[in-house]
Amino acid sequence: MPFEENEHQPSSDHMIPEPALHTGPEFAVAEDVHEVVAGEPVVGTSLWRDAWRRLLKNKLAVLGMVVSILIIVASIIGPTIIRRTNGFTYDLIPKDQTLTKSFAPFRNAQGAFSWTHPMGTDNAGRDMLARVLSGGQISLMVALISTFVSLLIGVSYGATAGYVGGRLDDLMMRIVDVLYSLPYVIIVIVLLALLPAKTPTGQLAQLFFALGAVSWLTMARIVRGQVMSLKNQEFVLAARATGVSTPRIIFRHLVPNTMGPVIVYATLTVPTVMLSEAFLSFLGLGVRPPRVSWGSLAAEGAQNLAIFPWQLVFPGVTMALMLFSLNFLGDGLRDALDPQMRKN
Amino acid sequence: MLRFIIRRIIVIIPMLFIIVSATWGLIRLAPGNFYTAEKKLAPAVEQNLREKYGLNKPWYTQYRKVLWNMARFDFGTSLKYEGQSVNQILWRALPVSAALGLSAYLLALIVGITIGTVAALRQNSWMDYGSMVIAMLGISIPNFVLGPLLVLLFGLTLFWLPPALWNGFPSKSLILPAITLSAIYIAYIARLSRSGMLEVMRSDYIRTARAKGLRERDVVIRHALRGGLLPVLSFSGPALAFLVTGTVVVERVFALPGLGNYFINACFNRDEPLIIGIVAFIAVAVLAFNLLVDIAYGFVDPRIRY
Numbered sequence: 001m002p003f004e005e006n007e008h009q010p011s012s013d014h015m016i017p018e019p020a021l022h023t024g025p026e027f028a029v030a031e032d033v034h035e036v037v038a039g040e041p042v043v044g045t046s047l048w049r050d051a052w053r054r055l056l057k058n059k060l061a062v063l064g065m066v067v068s069i070l071i072i073v074a075s076i077i078g079p080t081i082i083r084r085t086n087g088f089t090y091d092l093i094p095k096d097q098t099l100t101k102s103f104a105p106f107r108n109a110q111g112a113f114s115w116t117h118p119m120g121t122d123n124a125g126r127d128m129l130a131r132v133l134s135g136g137q138i139s140l141m142v143a144l145i146s147t148f149v150s151l152l153i154g155v156s157y158g159a160t161a162g163y164v165g166g167r168l169d170d171l172m173m174r175i176v177d178v179l180y181s182l183p184y185v186i187i188v189i190v191l192l193a194l195l196p197a198k199t200p201t202g203q204l205a206q207l208f209f210a211l212g213a214v215s216w217l218t219m220a221r222i223v224r225g226q227v228m229s230l231k232n233q234e235f236v237l238a239a240r241a242t243g244v245s246t247p248r249i250i251f252r253h254l255v256p257n258t259m260g261p262v263i264v265y266a267t268l269t270v271p272t273v274m275l276s277e278a279f280l281s282f283l284g285l286g287v288r289p290p291r292v293s294w295g296s297l298a299a300e301g302a303q304n305l306a307i308f309p310w311q312l313v314f315p316g317v318t319m320a321l322m323l324f325s326l327n328f329l330g331d332g333l334r335d336a337l338d339p340q341m342r343k344n
Numbered sequence: 345m346l347r348f349i350i351r352r353i354i355v356i357i358p359m360l361f362i363i364v365s366a367t368w369g370l371i372r373l374a375p376g377n378f379y380t381a382e383k384k385l386a387p388a389v390e391q392n393l394r395e396k397y398g399l400n401k402p403w404y405t406q407y408r409k410v411l412w413n414m415a416r417f418d419f420g421t422s423l424k425y426e427g428q429s430v431n432q433i434l435w436r437a438l439p440v441s442a443a444l445g446l447s448a449y450l451l452a453l454i455v456g457i458t459i460g461t462v463a464a465l466r467q468n469s470w471m472d473y474g475s476m477v478i479a480m481l482g483i484s485i486p487n488f489v490l491g492p493l494l495v496l497l498f499g500l501t502l503f504w505l506p507p508a509l510w511n512g513f514p515s516k517s518l519i520l521p522a523i524t525l526s527a528i529y530i531a532y533i534a535r536l537s538r539s540g541m542l543e544v545m546r547s548d549y550i551r552t553a554r555a556k557g558l559r560e561r562d563v564v565i566r567h568a569l570r571g572g573l574l575p576v577l578s579f580s581g582p583a584l585a586f587l588v589t590g591t592v593v594v595e596r597v598f599a600l601p602g603l604g605n606y607f608i609n610a611c612f613n614r615d616e617p618l619i620i621g622i623v624a625f626i627a628v629a630v631l632a633f634n635l636l637v638d639i640a641y642g643f644v645d646p647r648i649r650y
Contacts, residue, residue: 060477178359186607186623189592190367193611194374275486279593282488283608295488302492302597309496316489324484 054336061332064325071322075136078129088127089134122300122311131292132315138293139319142207142286143274147266149212150273154219155262159250161220162227173224176217184214185276192285200291207286211273222265226258260337267330271323278319294319349639356631360414363627364620368410371616372403410620419621424613430621433606438625441602444594445587447518448525455526456533457569457576463534464541464572465564475534482531487590491524491597521598525590529583533576541572580637 055061082088121127161172188210195206230236231254239249278295280286282302287293294315301312413419419430463475498520544550545568553567554560592604599605603622610618 178355185592186626187363187366187370189608189611190370190619190623193608194370194614271484278486279488282486282593283596295486298486298489302488305492305496312489312492312496316486316493320481320485320489323486324480327480327484 051333051336055332058332058335060328061336064328064332067325068322068329071136071318071325072140075133075140078133079137082127082130082133088130093126122308128311128314131297132294132318135292135294135297135315136318136322138204138287138291139274139277139295139322142204142211142277142293143270145208146211146215146273146277147269149208150216150219150269151262151266153212154216155223155255155258156251157216158220158223158225159227159255159258162224163231163246163250163254165228165231169224173221176220180217188214188280189283189285192280200288203286203288204291207277207280211276215269215273215276219262219265219269222261223255223258226261227254230254230257264330264334264337267326267333271326271330274319274323274326294322345639345642349635352635352638356628356635359631360624360627361411364410364414364624365407367620367623368407368616371614371619374614413617414620414624417624419624420617422610422615422618424610424615424618430617433618434603434621434625437601437603437606440600441591441595441604443518444521444525444600444602445591447522448590449529449583449587451522452526452529452533453576456530457537457573459530460534460537461541461564461569461572463538464545467542472538476538479531479534482527482534485527487524487527488593488597490527491520491594494520494524495597517598521594521600524597525587525594528590529587532579532583536575536579537573540575541568544568544572547571574641577637577641580633 055065079089122131157172157176161169191210192206227250236249236253239253244253274294277286277293278298281293281295282299284296284299287296289296297315298312298319301308301310301315304311417431422428422430422433425433459475459479463472466472549571550563550568553563558567591602592608594600595602595605596608603626606618607622607626609615610622
């Protein structure tokens with residue numbers, strides 16, 4: 001952590017420092033210089049292949065990657081498979097009155113062992129496995145799209161401030177400083193509680209926007225720092241000399257070169273946003289019924305905790321596992337892509 | 345230094361203004377009104393209500409009143425809890441949240457710094473990896489999952505601690521909420537202090553201290569900790585903002601009558617004076633705390649100049 005800074009960076013043990021030694025995919029001087037041995041072809045390793053190799057060495061990161069891919073795949077295809085095999089969906093309430101109650105995992109109506117509901121059912125007899133997987137779909141979708149929104153805002157904002165510099169940069173970064181110290185969650189809660197969308201889909205769109213709009217600050221700072229360290233290099237000068245317009249220089253020439261740190265930070269943003277979504281859904285402000293997400297399932301489960309603990313345990317543990325894996329993957333990616341910042 | 349403090353205090357005022365204006369704007373933009381939640385009112389009754397609460401006046405008059413209220417820190421009467429002023433509610437709820445937040449933060453400092461320092465001193469040992477996995481767990485388990493699970497274990501299975509109750513400050517009822525709230529801070533502080541300590545332990549002044557022949561314990565406690573814990577200190581500012589979020593959930597899980605719980609209820613009830621009161625209060629607290637942290641930073645690290 002740079003000591004000169006008195007800026008607060010939330011959730012950072014070590015964020016990416018401003019001047020990092022990256023070259024991105026486009027202007028790759030990324031080939032390691034190997035000693036040329038006579039008679040052997042020179043094999044270059046690109047930055048990305050190098051990073052990939054380093055990532056594979058990190059056992060925890062690989063584990064995180066495998067687990068998160070498993071959960072993602074299960075969430076994407078799981079609900080369809082369940083519907084095809086035994087007809088359960090996340091909102092299917094059985095017609096049979098004796099089945100509309102909460103069964104424990106692997107139990108049927110008679111209390112005997114059965115494979116029908118591996119995670120049990122909720123109060124209305126809906127299959128918990130189908131609900132957890134469908135909830136995963138929504139949670140993942142919200143997390144990915146909100147991260148994308150924050151990426152769009154943060155990258156364009158940071159790149160503009162960094163490239164233009166001067167007064168505009170001062171002003172733009174002062175705004176970021178101010179927004180940093182705001183308890184934004186409070187405003188988001190007020191927004192979502194008072195302006196509930198008419199439809200569940202509208203509600204989701206509102207979530208994307210609200211979460212994306214509050215999580216772009218660190219991204220903007222990172223990109224600004226990167227752009228500032230890049231903008232005086234020859235290729236920018238060359239572009240300017242040949243008459244390329246400012247927006248085009250920023251988005252075609254500078255932004256692609258900041259991708260390394262951006263990808264790393266985006267990977268670390270996904271779990272944070274996912275947690276925020278779950279937090280809002282838990283309070284009843286995020287995803288609304290009939291849609292489910294891990295947060296809203298956990299909220300439901302927490303209410304029936306004393307009698308039907310599995311209603312909380314399965315969505316809660318699935319989500320924790322996903323966050324755990326994503327965090328390790330993000331940490332690993334950071335170490336792999338930015339060896340300078342490697343955890344000592 | 346003094347100039348820096350004054351400048352920062354002056355910045356707080358427009359920020360407070362923006363926050364309160366944004367909140368008030370949102371409340372006003374929202375369709376309906378606080379009395380529309382229940383059954384349809386007769387036009388005459390509605391007219392009376394609007395008059396009583398000044399809703400028939402033009403928006404700028406109402407806005408001015410909100411700002412004037414904020415300037416005096418007197419937010420009027422709650423719409424939902426009739427006959428209670430917002431200030432009464434604030435002062436009743438504050439000790440609950442403060443006790444919870446403070447104990448959680450102290451717990452996090454003690455446990456987090458210990459874990460982080462031990463991990464840094466035994467770098468790459470099983471203790472290091474173990475504590476970092478624990479820290480990652482703390483970051484990954486949402487507090488609204490952790491809280492109910494702790495209740496299930498200690499409150500409903502082992503019957504050691506009350507599941508949900510408020511018994512005043514030093515009581516058993518605070519233990520589970522404080523642990524739940526502190527989990528994520530323990531994790532962050534452990535990670536911060538680990539990386540801070542690792543960096544410091546390799547610096548020149550530590551080598552000097554060792555070269556002087558100081559005992560390793562003195563090197564760590566008197567010299568390294570002071571520099572190594574700076575990241576932890578600078579985390580304290582944002583931590584308060586997180587604490588606010590955390591308390592909203594934890595107070596709801598454990599049914600504690602704190603600010604967070606009142607805030608959510610006020611939002612659902614559209615209790616305008618109470619919402620604005622709590623928002624302004626939290627904003628002031630967070631901004632003031634950030635300022636305090638920055639000032640403290642200058643004292644702890646003499647290299648920092650404003």
